[in-house]
Amino acid sequence: MHPLKREFLALGILALAVIAFPAALFGYQTWRTHAEGVRVIDLVGSSPDRGGWMPDAIRVSVGERVRLRISSPDVVHGFEIPALGVHVEEILPGHVQEVEFAATQARRYPFACTRWCSVDHWRMRGVIEVIDPSQPDAPPPTFEPPLYQQLGIDIDALHPAQNVPTGRPSVARGAQLNLNFTPDFRTQSPGDVFAQLRADSAYERYDDMQLWDAIAFAYARSAGNGSIARGAQRYARDCAACHGEAGDGTGPAGRDLPGLMAMDPSTEAHDSAGMVSGPANFTDAAQMLGANDAFLQGKVLRGGMGTGMPEWGSLYSEQDLWDVVAFLRSFTFDIVIK
Amino acid sequence: MTRTKLELTRFPSVKRLLTSRWVPWTLMAITLPVFLLAILTGLFGTPAGSRNFGIIFVWIVWWALLILVMVPFAGRLWCAVCPIPAPGEWLQRRALVQSRPGGKLFTLGGKFPRRLKNIWLQNAAFLAVALFSVVILTTPFVSALVLLFMIVLAMATSMLFERRVFCRYICPVGGFIGLYSQVAPIEVRVKDMAVCQSHVEKTCYQGSDAGYGCPWLVYPAALDRNTYCGMCMECMKTCPHDNVGIFLRAPGKDLQTTQGRRLDEAYKAFIMLTCALAYSIVLLGPWSLFKESAYAVGTLAWWVYASLFLAANLVIVPGIFFACTTFARKLSYNKFSLRRTFVEYAYVLVPLGLVAWAAYTISFVFVNFSYAWQVVSDPFGWGWNLFGTANWTWTPYLAGLQTFLQIPILLVGLIAAIGMALRTANSQGVPRRAALPVVTFCAAFTVGLLWLYV
Amino acid sequence: MNFHLPHGRYYRYLIAVSTVCLMFAAIFLPLPVDAYTPETHTLQINARTFAFEPGSIAIRRGDTITIELEALDAVHGLYLDGYDVNLVAEPGKSASVTFVADKDGKFKFRCSVACGALHPFMIGELNVEPDIPLVRALLITLMGVIGALAFFWK
Numbered sequence: 001m002h003p004l005k006r007e008f009l010a011l012g013i014l015a016l017a018v019i020a021f022p023a024a025l026f027g028y029q030t031w032r033t034h035a036e037g038v039r040v041i042d043l044v045g046s047s048p049d050r051g052g053w054m055p056d057a058i059r060v061s062v063g064e065r066v067r068l069r070i071s072s073p074d075v076v077h078g079f080e081i082p083a084l085g086v087h088v089e090e091i092l093p094g095h096v097q098e099v100e101f102a103a104t105q106a107r108r109y110p111f112a113c114t115r116w117c118s119v120d121h122w123r124m125r126g127v128i129e130v131i132d133p134s135q136p137d138a139p140p141p142t143f144e145p146p147l148y149q150q151l152g153i154d155i156d157a158l159h160p161a162q163n164v165p166t167g168r169p170s171v172a173r174g175a176q177l178n179l180n181f182t183p184d185f186r187t188q189s190p191g192d193v194f195a196q197l198r199a200d201s202a203y204e205r206y207d208d209m210q211l212w213d214a215i216a217f218a219y220a221r222s223a224g225n226g227s228i229a230r231g232a233q234r235y236a237r238d239c240a241a242c243h244g245e246a247g248d249g250t251g252p253a254g255r256d257l258p259g260l261m262a263m264d265p266s267t268e269a270h271d272s273a274g275m276v277s278g279p280a281n282f283t284d285a286a287q288m289l290g291a292n293d294a295f296l297q298g299k300v301l302r303g304g305m306g307t308g309m310p311e312w313g314s315l316y317s318e319q320d321l322w323d324v325v326a327f328l329r330s331f332t333f334d335i336v337i338k
Numbered sequence: 339m340t341r342t343k344l345e346l347t348r349f350p351s352v353k354r355l356l357t358s359r360w361v362p363w364t365l366m367a368i369t370l371p372v373f374l375l376a377i378l379t380g381l382f383g384t385p386a387g388s389r390n391f392g393i394i395f396v397w398i399v400w401w402a403l404l405i406l407v408m409v410p411f412a413g414r415l416w417c418a419v420c421p422i423p424a425p426g427e428w429l430q431r432r433a434l435v436q437s438r439p440g441g442k443l444f445t446l447g448g449k450f451p452r453r454l455k456n457i458w459l460q461n462a463a464f465l466a467v468a469l470f471s472v473v474i475l476t477t478p479f480v481s482a483l484v485l486l487f488m489i490v491l492a493m494a495t496s497m498l499f500e501r502r503v504f505c506r507y508i509c510p511v512g513g514f515i516g517l518y519s520q521v522a523p524i525e526v527r528v529k530d531m532a533v534c535q536s537h538v539e540k541t542c543y544q545g546s547d548a549g550y551g552c553p554w555l556v557y558p559a560a561l562d563r564n565t566y567c568g569m570c571m572e573c574m575k576t577c578p579h580d581n582v583g584i585f586l587r588a589p590g591k592d593l594q595t596t597q598g599r600r601l602d603e604a605y606k607a608f609i610m611l612t613c614a615l616a617y618s619i620v621l622l623g624p625w626s627l628f629k630e631s632a633y634a635v636g637t638l639a640w641w642v643y644a645s646l647f648l649a650a651n652l653v654i655v656p657g658i659f660f661a662c663t664t665f666a667r668k669l670s671y672n673k674f675s676l677r678r679t680f681v682e683y684a685y686v687l688v689p690l691g692l693v694a695w696a697a698y699t700i701s702f703v704f705v706n707f708s709y710a711w712q713v714v715s716d717p718f719g720w721g722w723n724l725f726g727t728a729n730w731t732w733t734p735y736l737a738g739l740q741t742f743l744q745i746p747i748l749l750v751g752l753i754a755a756i757g758m759a760l761r762t763a764n765s766q767g768v769p770r771r772a773a774l775p776v777v778t779f780c781a782a783f784t785v786g787l788l789w790l791y792v
Numbered sequence: 793m794n795f796h797l798p799h800g801r802y803y804r805y806l807i808a809v810s811t812v813c814l815m816f817a818a819i820f821l822p823l824p825v826d827a828y829t830p831e832t833h834t835l836q837i838n839a840r841t842f843a844f845e846p847g848s849i850a851i852r853r854g855d856t857i858t859i860e861l862e863a864l865d866a867v868h869g870l871y872l873d874g875y876d877v878n879l880v881a882e883p884g885k886s887a888s889v890t891f892v893a894d895k896d897g898k899f900k901f902r903c904s905v906a907c908g909a910l911h912p913f914m915i916g917e918l919n920v921e922p923d924i925p926l927v928r929a930l931l932i933t934l935m936g937v938i939g940a941l942a943f944f945w946k
Contacts, residue, residue, distance in 0.1 A: 236885055626844075
């Protein structure tokens with residue numbers, strides 16, 4: 001071969017290697033992520049201390065087909081848009097997960113990380129704003145106020161039950177007693193129910209523990225086993241990191257919540273002024289039996305307002321909230337969850 | 339010991355391959371796009387290192403090939419295919435494959451400052467990389483910047499200075515490849531010294547129509563060690579008398595002579611030995627304080643770590659070794675200067691350091707090798723799946739069996755080091771017992787590594 | 793003192809062969825192990841970015857151990873070399889495994905779920921004592937040193 005020809009051949013191959021090759025890489029990526037009629041959005045989820053969701057606000061139109069390409073640069077995250085039924089169990093670092101959705105309703109859809117990714121995990125939220133281009137100024141849909149507000153309950157006040165059982169009320173023992181009463185636990189705390197029954201001469205022949213067993217049974221029956229089981233899953237995913245798998249308020253993520261003072265899980269959950277000084281202890285029978293379900297639901301829904309307890313009202317459906325509350329009872333009542 | 343060596347260039351096919359002007363270019367034309375991909379993935383790919391081609395291919399695949407295969411068995415072979423000096427060299431030559439009449443280069447052609455014509459710069463460059471290695475090894479973006487900086491620096495030095503000054507005096511990797519390449523069972527040497535002595539033109543150094551003068555600033559006839567020969571095979575092309583060959587030889591032959599041992603190379607040996615130990619403790623040990631201090635660049639903890647790291651490399655380990663050689667002189671009424679004794683014994687650490695690096699590498703390369711399958715299919719972490727392996731899970735290979743490789747390898751290095759220590763005493767004309775302090779040092783180092791790994 | 797060692801090729805063969813034989817002996821020699829009644833331990837290991845706490849654990853061979861892995865900040869794993877144990881935990885969902893530590897030696901455990909920059913170096917170690925492999929390695933090294941000295945002394 002002529003020397004100059006040789007040189008040009010080499011130059012040509014080299015140009016392929018250093019110019020065409022990188023161009024092909026980026027071209028392939030552009031081609032891969034392009035889809036006709038679908039809006040592709042890259043969503044990067046980092047732990048909140050490294051920026052959280054990027055972007056954390058996404059604007060789309062009603063009916064628009066959206067494909068999210070979700071990735072993580074640091075730890076394992078999860079992803080959920082509860083109101084749209086979009087759920088990604090696991091976003092491993094450096095992997096891309098794609099989900100598609102189209103919203104039919106003009107409203108705000110909150111989304112959130114579903115795997116604990118740092119102590120600030122619960123801050124890792126964002127919102128998808130769905131706008132109806134034909135009605136840009138439509139008023140947001142209205143919601144019924146939650147039950148605790150309708151009842152006028154102060155969910156920041158202490159609420160200990162007057163009577164506390166000496167043991168753990170058992171649903172199984174309660175079932176054998178075969179007492180037939182159906183209190184409304186949403187408005188009545190188990191403690192209230194106990195006080196009523198105790199005052200009622202019809203129940204004189206039962207001792208205190210038997211009454212508590214009966215109340216536990218009545219609670220389990222009213223909640224339904226499916227609800228408690230669903231609540232158990234939700235609790236493990238969203239609550240146990242702070243409140244502990246045993247419900248005693250000693251979960252790893254609750255040990256050094258930022259901005260809280262006197263955070264020592266070994267001390268009482270409430271100080272003398274009634275301020276929360278750590279994640280609530282659900283094995284504290286006095287506090288739990290003194291609260292009705294509306295109170296507990298309110299806490300979960302609204303959050304702790306500065307204590308580190310996040311609000312779940314924007315992510316949970318009404319039923320989700322009742323499920324979690326029903327499961328919380330299993331820390332004071334002996335319920336077999338199937 | 340044995341003087342027999344096998345000339346590989348005796349075989350016409352090998353000879354043809356090595357004298358072809360296409361071969362070095364072809365190899366670099368393969369490694370350069372891979373290198374480019376490593377930079378691009380680092381700059382634009384996922385920040386998750388375990389899923390980034392740049393991190394996995396440079397610090398696991400390339401590193402394992404280099405330290406476990408290429409350096410111990412083929413010496414400086416990597417330097418012959420390394421893409422870093424390639425663009426600069428092509429610019430210098432204004433040619434990719436071709437030779438130019440008289441081997442003329444296009445460069446300002448400055449001579450490298452005389453005081454820097456040693457490997458102290460390489461020692462400093464390696465230490466600088468080593469000091470930040472916890473960040474460089476784990477952060478794709480930083481890793482890419484380091485690679486980019488190296489290739490730009492290599493181009494700049496090619497324009498300012500003659501030949502491959504970057505490779506010879508600056509490259510942080512080249513320093514230890516050169517040091518450890520003395521162990522390799524392969525060498526480029528002249529066949530008959532008399533032919534060189536009668537050859538006036540010295541085309542191997544000056545260049546000719548057939549090729550360029552030695553890019554590594556080495557006069558081939560003076561080669562008695564692999565350290566500074568980049569195995570680029572230019573001299574094989576420019577020698578008009580077919581007097582340069584590539585030979586198989588006894589491993590570690592370069593280390594049998596104590597001639598020409600230098601303090602800068604001795605320090606390279608200390609730095610490498612210390613770093614292998616330091617990484618084994620900091621990166622692979624169970625002590626999180628060390629890892630976190632090394633990673634938290636700029637904090638007080640990092641400054642403490644940095645000071646300790648540099649002190650260990652430059653003062654503590656050489657100091658202990660110095661004490662050993664002082665003791666060695668006391669034992670033998672050595673007539674040589676303390677400095678010469680110190681420097682000559684330091685080369686004992688060449689086989690010891692190489693096996694220490696091999697042991698260190700074995701303990702993380704196999705367990706993390708399965709990341710390579712993922713990044714081959716998805717180099718950027720952009721959700722690609724080119725070969726269907728993107729979702730293969732992390733699978734630790736040889737987990738729990740690494741020690742069965744590490745122990746014999748460490749032992750081979752220790753035995754070689756003991757042999758060298760005794761030979762050094764012998765070459766200084768003193769009783770063998772003079773080598774005992776250095777032997778103790780080597781044995782203690784090996785025991786320390788065994789304690790860390792077994 | 794002056795050593796007068798026999799010279800020549802046979803001497804070196806002798807040294808090399810006997811050193812290798814001694815090394816093999818050190819590998820296969822049954823070492824006396826004192827009688828020990830195995831115990832049962834529960835090891836609570838906390839995983840946080842990027843460390844296991846405690847990072848170093850010592851038990852005796854034959855012990856039955858339960859590893860309870862609690863993740864403090866994000867999803868972490870624990871892969872134990874040599875025992876092929878793999879646990880994955882996240883805050884609120886701890887994981888545990890029970891096994892008999894029937895192999896002695898030093899076994900590294902590493903995070904098995906990518907958790908950020910230092911993830912590949914998130915390493916702890918389980919020391920199953922008595923560490924016979926280390927004893928054997930040191931014995932072999934000792935043989936090697938003596939053998940090498942004898943071999944190269946000439």
